[in-house]
Amino acid sequence: MRKLEQFVRLSPADRAVLTRAAAERVRNFGPRVDIAREGDRPKDVHLILSGWACRYKQLEDGRRQIVSFFLPGDICDLNVFVLREMDHSIGTITPVAIADLSRDFFEEISAGYPRIATAFWWESLVNSAIQREWTMSLGQRTAYERMAHLLCELFFRLRLAGLTRGDSCDLPLTQADLADATGLSKVHVNRTLQELRAAELIGLRDKSLRIPNLERLMNAGLFNANYLHMDHEGRQLDSNE
Amino acid sequence: MRKLEQFVRLSPADRAVLTRAAAERVRNFGPRVDIAREGDRPKDVHLILSGWACRYKQLEDGRRQIVSFFLPGDICDLNVFVLREMDHSIGTITPVAIADLSRDFFEEISAGYPRIATAFWWESLVNSAIQREWTMSLGQRTAYERMAHLLCELFFRLRLAGLTRGDSCDLPLTQADLADATGLSKVHVNRTLQELRAAELIGLRDKSLRIPNLERLMNAGLFNANYLHMDHEGRQLDSNE
DNA sequence: CGATTTATTGAATCGACTCAATTGATGTGG
DNA sequence: CCACATCAATTGAGTCGATTCAATAAATCG
Numbered sequence: 001m002r003k004l005e006q007f008v009r010l011s012p013a014d015r016a017v018l019t020r021a022a023a024e025r026v027r028n029f030g031p032r033v034d035i036a037r038e039g040d041r042p043k044d045v046h047l048i049l050s051g052w053a054c055r056y057k058q059l060e061d062g063r064r065q066i067v068s069f070f071l072p073g074d075i076c077d078l079n080v081f082v083l084r085e086m087d088h089s090i091g092t093i094t095p096v097a098i099a100d101l102s103r104d105f106f107e108e109i110s111a112g113y114p115r116i117a118t119a120f121w122w123e124s125l126v127n128s129a130i131q132r133e134w135t136m137s138l139g140q141r142t143a144y145e146r147m148a149h150l151l152c153e154l155f156f157r158l159r160l161a162g163l164t165r166g167d168s169c170d171l172p173l174t175q176a177d178l179a180d181a182t183g184l185s186k187v188h189v190n191r192t193l194q195e196l197r198a199a200e201l202i203g204l205r206d207k208s209l210r211i212p213n214l215e216r217l218m219n220a221g222l223f224n225a226n227y228l229h230m231d232h233e234g235r236q237l238d239s240n241e
Numbered sequence: 242m243r244k245l246e247q248f249v250r251l252s253p254a255d256r257a258v259l260t261r262a263a264a265e266r267v268r269n270f271g272p273r274v275d276i277a278r279e280g281d282r283p284k285d286v287h288l289i290l291s292g293w294a295c296r297y298k299q300l301e302d303g304r305r306q307i308v309s310f311f312l313p314g315d316i317c318d319l320n321v322f323v324l325r326e327m328d329h330s331i332g333t334i335t336p337v338a339i340a341d342l343s344r345d346f347f348e349e350i351s352a353g354y355p356r357i358a359t360a361f362w363w364e365s366l367v368n369s370a371i372q373r374e375w376t377m378s379l380g381q382r383t384a385y386e387r388m389a390h391l392l393c394e395l396f397f398r399l400r401l402a403g404l405t406r407g408d409s410c411d412l413p414l415t416q417a418d419l420a421d422a423t424g425l426s427k428v429h430v431n432r433t434l435q436e437l438r439a440a441e442l443i444g445l446r447d448k449s450l451r452i453p454n455l456e457r458l459m460n461a462g463l464f465n466a467n468y469l470h471m472d473h474e475g476r477q478l479d480s481n482e
Numbered sequence: 483c484g485a486t487t488t489a490t491t492g493a494a495t496c497g498a499c500t501c502a503a504t505t506g507a508t509g510t511g512g
Numbered sequence: 513c514c515a516c517a518t519c520a521a522t523t524g525a526g527t528c529g530a531t532t533c534a535a536t537a538a539a540t541c542g
Contacts, residue, residue: 038467039467055373057373057374057377059377059381059382059463060463063381064381065376065377065380065381067373067376067377068373078366079366079369079370082359082362082363082366083363083366083367083370083470084470084472085467087370087373087374087467087468087470088373088468118323121323122323122324125319125320125323125324126324127369128320128368128369128372129320129324129328131369131372131373131376132296132298132308132309132328132329132372133298133328134376135306135308135372135375135376135379136298136300136306136308138376138379138380138424139306139379139421139423139424140300140304140305140306140424141300142497142498143497143498174519174520174521175520175521175522176519176520180380182380183379183380183381184498184499185498185499185500186520186521187498187499187500187501187522187523188497188498188499190521190522190523191498191522191523193521194522222300222301222302226279226280226326226328227328227329229324229325229328231325383529384529384530415487415488415489416488416489416490417487417488425530425531426530426531426532427488427489428490428491428530428531428532428533429529429530429531431489431490431491432490432491432530434489435490447539
């Protein structure tokens with residue numbers, strides 16, 4: 001997705017490379033399917049072109065935790081080139097199109113396209129920050145706060161990728177997905193969403209989320225957007241497109 | 242600490258650079274002191290030479306979550322060069338000595354010392370994996386499992402750094418620290434530790450932890466060491482020291 | 483040695499869970 | 513296009529893990 005470029009503002013040459021990379025070796029997956037499994041030894045990095053996916057881990061007894069969400073434009077695993085095998089799985093939520101990026105591509109990038117390299121670097125650091133914030137959420141926030149926080153985060157990320165319409169966006173997650181992501185039971189997710197609706201902090205039906213007053217939802221979730229680093233240094237390196 | 246080298250096995254030249262880097266610009270901190278605060282804009286990366294520290298985040302109302310622990314040999318924040326400001330704080334647990342590593346140092350490394358660069362890269366990827374595992378713990382594991390898991394993780398990491406003696410190691414954390422890290426209350430941490438002691442899975446007194454049967458503790462915590470990636474690719478790049 | 487932090491224990495409470503059943507949507511094949 | 517099956521969302525009731533509050537014991541520190 002060309003919205004990945006949102007991050008650093010790229011030159012036409014940069015765009016060309018990305019567009020080419022995104023076009024080569026595209027694979028399509030149905031919904032609710034695994035792209036990679038714990039224990040695999042993948043050779044490529046994946047770029048999500050469209051659709052939602054998630055990273056998840058599972059215990060032997062079946063307990064499952066969604067550890068992060070991948071939205072269009074996100075890059076799955078830069079670790080591939082250093083770590084031997086996957087310590088988690090990647091599964092789709094909706095139908096997903098991904099581009100497989102080779103090691104060669106990354107070497108080409110880091111050699112000749114510093115702005116893209118910085119953007120990738122930034123991507124991966126923000127992902128770490130998001131992971132920390134999830135730790136915070138799961139450890140300290142109440143169910144209500146946690147849900148509000150997650151919805152804020154997704155909305156912000158989608159907006160950055162140009163995937164919102166005014167105060168609304170798609171939310172293809174089921175309540176079971178939200179449960180796996182927030183560490184709550186399905187039943188409690190349902191009740192928490194009802195509370196949020198009752199407080200008129202969200203409107204949610206037909207896989208579409210509306211946030212009438214983002215400010216108030218942020219307060220409810222103790223949401224501070226600093227960890228998304230949307231003011232990243234890259235902006236200074238902008239090329240004059 | 243030279244145990245950082247454990248990861249990739251370094252050549253004498255590699256060691257020399259590291260030793261030099263570790264010697265320059267060393268700072269010492271007392272226990273329970275902040276090294277960096279949320280909102281800061283640090284210019285250097287920190288390498289922990291000795292002592293324990295942690296990364297933590299705090300909500301306005303005071304709730305605090307320890308998001309990761311830093312042990313001797315750990316590197317604090319490679320993000321410094323790309324992200325504008327800290328989205329979390331770093332505080333010491335024990336007295337700590339750190340070496341400040343400059344941007345120049347990292348450029349020198351990535352240009353001339355590929356093995357070290359790989360080791361750093363590996364470090365940061367493993368840290369991400371640890372962060373994911375914490376998400377898993379906080380989301381899905383019970384208090385008992387969570388505690389067992391955390392103690393396993395710390396023991397493995399310390400052992401990799403050569404900081405264990407047989408089945409024992411130092412554990413300078415207070416129960417309040419463990420509470421902030423596991424997302425439990427202090428009281429419940431206390432009770433959980435008692436349970437682990439009663440089950441003879443751990444011995445813990447005077448800041449010293451003993452694990453008579455690591456296997457059993459791992460089972461209790463549903464601990465799978467794969468996420469620590471101790472079999473990283475770097476071993477293949479070992480120099481013949 | 484008091485003073486303060488850390489660890490421990492008890493009792494009551496509550497947030498979130500489990501179990502179980504119902505309603506509503508979505509989808510598929512005949 | 514309906515009938516049946518499946519999956520997703522909702523509701524109620526009872527339970528339990530973990531919390532809070534509060535007090536005491538033990539350890540550490542200047």
